[in-house]
Amino acid sequence: MRVQVVDHPLVAHKLTALRDERTDSPTFRRLADELVTLLAYEATRGARVEPFDITTPVGPTTGVKLASPKPLVVPILRAGLGMLDGMTRLLPTAEVGFLGMVRDEETLQASTYAHRLPDDLSGRQCYVLDPMLATGGTLVAAIRYLFELGATDVTAVCLLAAPEGVEVVTSSFGADAPITVVTAAIDERLNENGYIVPGLGDAGDRLYGVV
Ligand SMILES: O=P(O)(O)OC[C@H]1O[C@H](OP(=O)(O)OP(=O)(O)O)[C@H](O)[C@@H]1O
Ligand SMILES: O=c1cc[nH]c(=O)[nH]1
Numbered sequence: 612m613r614v615q616v617v618d619h620p621l622v623a624h625k626l627t628a629l630r631d632e633r634t635d636s637p638t639f640r641r642l643a644d645e646l647v648t649l650l651a652y653e654a655t656r657g658a659r660v661e662p663f664d665i666t667t668p669v670g671p672t673t674g675v676k677l678a679s680p681k682p683l684v685v686p687i688l689r690a691g692l693g694m695l696d697g698m699t700r701l702l703p704t705a706e707v708g709f710l711g712m713v714r715d716e717e718t719l720q721a722s723t724y725a726h727r728l729p730d731d732l733s734g735r736q737c738y739v740l741d742p743m744l745a746t747g748g749t750l751v752a753a754i755r756y757l758f759e760l761g762a763t764d765v766t767a768v769c770l771l772a773a774p775e776g777v778e779v780v781t782s783s784f785g786a787d788a789p790i791t792v793v794t795a796a797i798d799e800r801l802n803e804n805g806y807i808v809p810g811l812g813d814a815g816d817r818l819y820g821v822v
């Protein structure tokens with residue numbers, strides 16, 4: 612398993628504005644979208660391509676195009692939906708599957724309330740979108756499900772991660788697992804309610820105007 616923290620001044624600048632409690636919902640959505648596009652650039656560094664012949668106005672050449680089968684992008688509802696447009700802007704030919712998951716606020720256990728994914732993920736590069744990697748329960752369950760469907764190459768794109776969550780994903784699948792986590796930052800810790808500190812609060816509520 613590989614963890615990549617995207618170290619870039621624009622990422623840090625936008626993340627700071629996203630964290631700020633004064634940032635309203637429309638601005639939060641825009642910043643999340645912009646951040647994902649920057650993270651997507653790194654997350655897709657290993658995207659498979661195949662040779663593609665074209666003719667420019669000057670003559671023939673061979674370039675590349677994304678290889679088949681198409682990559683699959685999987686936002687984890689609700690908050691992951693706020694990352695979908697930013698990701699598919701860079702991967703417009705990707706297919707999109709959906710996982711609806713919610714964490715119990717008391718037990719912090721994740722449960723799945725909806726799924727709509729292709730039946731067979733073998734050979735597909737899968738990109739899971741979830742802004743927050745907190746205890747790791749949600750991401751572990753999501754990746755386990757993708758593996759059950761045959762996935763062998765999973766990249767999770769998160770806006771923020773807690774060290775505890777990164778550790779749980781690593782220990783659940785092993786250091787050699789074909790998993791990459793790309794995030795804008797790994798914060799200090801989780802608090803007693805399972806929230807990332809300093810974090811940005813409840814990503815779903817802030818995206819969708821609940822607070
Ligand atoms: O790493 P974990 O401890 O499992 O927590 C992270 C999950 O919690 C949040 O979702 P939430 O359950 O609040 O659902 P929502 O997206 O509908 O707000 C967040 O969007 C992640 O999916
Ligand atoms: O800090 C956190 C942890 C889980 N989910 C969130 O939205 N925020």
Ligand SMILES: [Mg+2]
Pocket residue numbers: 690813814815816
């Ligand atoms: Mg939430």
